Amino acid sequence: MLISIMYIYTISGTTDYVTLMGYELEEKVQKLVFLGFIASLAVKIPLYPFHI
Amino acid sequence: MEAPVAGSVLLAGVLIKLGSYGIIRYSVGLTPLACEYFAPVMYTLSILGVIYASLTTIRQTDLKRIIAYSSVGHMGIVTIGIFTMNVEGIEGSIYLQLGHGIVSSGLFIVVTLLYERYHTRVVKYYRGVTMTMPIYSIIFLVLTMSNIGVPGTSNYIGEIMAIAGAMEENALVAVLAGVGMVLSASYGLFLYNRVCFGGISSYMTEAPRDVTRREMYVLVPLVVLALVLGL
Numbered sequence: 001m002l003i004s005i006m007y008i009y010t011i012s013g014t015t016d017y018v019t020l021m022g023y024e025l026e027e028k029v030q031k032l033v034f035l036g037f038i039a040s041l042a043v044k045i046p047l048y049p050f051h052i
Numbered sequence: 053m054e055a056p057v058a059g060s061v062l063l064a065g066v067l068i069k070l071g072s073y074g075i076i077r078y079s080v081g082l083t084p085l086a087c088e089y090f091a092p093v094m095y096t097l098s099i100l101g102v103i104y105a106s107l108t109t110i111r112q113t114d115l116k117r118i119i120a121y122s123s124v125g126h127m128g129i130v131t132i133g134i135f136t137m138n139v140e141g142i143e144g145s146i147y148l149q150l151g152h153g154i155v156s157s158g159l160f161i162v163v164t165l166l167y168e169r170y171h172t173r174v175v176k177y178y179r180g181v182t183m184t185m186p187i188y189s190i191i192f193l194v195l196t197m198s199n200i201g202v203p204g205t206s207n208y209i210g211e212i213m214a215i216a217g218a219m220e221e222n223a224l225v226a227v228l229a230g231v232g233m234v235l236s237a238s239y240g241l242f243l244y245n246r247v248c249f250g251g252i253s254s255y256m257t258e259a260p261r262d263v264t265r266r267e268m269y270v271l272v273p274l275v276v277l278a279l280v281l282g283l
Contacts, residue, residue: 027085037074
């Protein structure tokens with residue numbers, strides 16, 4: 001998750017959520033960022049392979 | 053699993069919802085194209101989670117463990133609702149989180165009351181609680197029914213909306229999520245039946261006392277909220 005946030009910061013120059021809403025990420029970048037976020041959030045929600 | 057009741061209630065009621073909040077906020081908000089791309093994977097994981105967690109829950113013999121494992125199944129439905137990416141799905145999953153937070157916390161408290169009286173959490177030692185603790189049984193029944201998702205309770209609205217949202221995207225996902233809800237009914241009713249009905253268990257030797265005033269102050273708001281949110 002932190003790596004995803006840092007990656008967003010390096011390519012867009014901001015971590016402000018409201019500013020980022022007006023900033024369209026490329027699809028390839030979106031997929032990588034999504035994987036980074038879901039890896040941490042899936043542990044938080046007990047999603048199936050991470051629920052132990 | 054050996055956590056105190058306050059820890060369990062906070063974990064089930066608040067902390068678990070942070071994950072799905074993060075998905076709604078970050079994944080759906082910042083990366084909508086990737087969400088559509090990865091939706092089939094997330095559906096698969098969620099459905100596996102719902103069915104596998106429910107089947108695991110049926111085999112548990114520990115009161116608190118049954119309640120804790122049931123959260124995994126319900127959060128699977130929440131994830132399915134989020135990744136449908138339509139209004140019904142996302143609103144239904146938010147509503148289901150709200151209802152689950154109330155109902156699961158209530159069930160943890162209810163189970164802990166039993167543990168405080170008899171100092172065991174194994175289901176097989178309990179039988180016939182309706183005879184000795186009638187008010188407790190009614191509260192337990194309402195919360196169990198809410199956890200199953202009987203119409204008129206808060207979880208029903210969330211589940212029906214999340215499954216309706218999934219039906220728009222993919223009928224198979226909706227059907228398998230429905231199978232998960234049937235399994236959740238099986239372990240919910242199994243738990244209530246074994247604990248509350250039947251003759252009084254010979255292991256329950258201590259003088260029983262019903263729900264005290266202090267415990268009512270904790271439980272009544274949760275029961276009322278579970279019913280009011282389901283109107």
